[in-house]
Amino acid sequence: MSWTRRKGCSAVTEVLKYLLLLFLVVCAIAVAKTRDLLSAVIIFAAYSLIMAILWQLLAAPDIAITEAAIGAGVTTLLLVAAITKTRREE
Amino acid sequence: MEDIIVRYVTRIILPFVQLYGLYVVLHGHLSPGGGFSGGAIIGASMILYALAFNLSAGSKKLSHDVSSALESGGALLFAGMGIFAILLGTNFLGNKVAGIPIGTPGNLFSSGAIMIITFGVGVKVASTMITLFYSLIEGEDHSHDHD
DSSP states (O other): OTTSOOTTOOHHHHHHHHHHHHHHHHHHHHHHHOOBHHHHHHHHHHHHHHHHHHHHHTTOHHHHHHIIIIIIIIHHHHHHHHHHHSOSBO | OOOHHHHHHHHHHHHHHHHHHHHHHHTTTTSSOOHHHHHHHHHHHHHHHHHHSOHHHHHHHSOHHHHHHHHHHHHHHHHHHHHHHHHTTSOTTOOTTTTOOOOOTTSSSOSTHHHHHHHHHHHHHHHHHHHHHHHHHHSOOOHHHHO
């Protein structure tokens, strides 16, 4: 697996990586459990931001830029726009 | 939304966001990123402008019709560069074999047709984001049905 320790990957980065992965799982569960759709969209934006940092740590800056722009930016805006057109509760 | 903080911050960061998007698009053949990533950044910046100010202010800068035309124009630029290589006597999207000059690798103007193709992709993606947003917002107003 690519999670094994590589050259130039310090111990702090390893700890940060696992912390971010833990937070990613927490965010993913929270999105599914939240009843308020607007809160779910905001948590989903946080999920995308963590995913972008993880892509950068996995040495994929191309995907990181796209994830930050699409996932955290455009998707959030489009989902909020969809909520303003419909109801806020599930 | 009449929030002075959001408007002021938007007015400050918007040039930097758009400059960074343009940088990612134009350096698509040299650095990470490319047409899709940079176009998404530019599109997100314009959606931010339309959200922070009014929709009418946003469509004054870039109307729905213009963004629809740009959307087709980006795809046409891509296909046009491909057919241009066919007219020069090689394959679709042929670059060096078609005789398009290629500069020194590493320079900004170095990869022949790739830079123009990436620019076309960037225009297409950016205008697609804006058109999607306009289509979603401008549609029929159903909000009073549920209130």
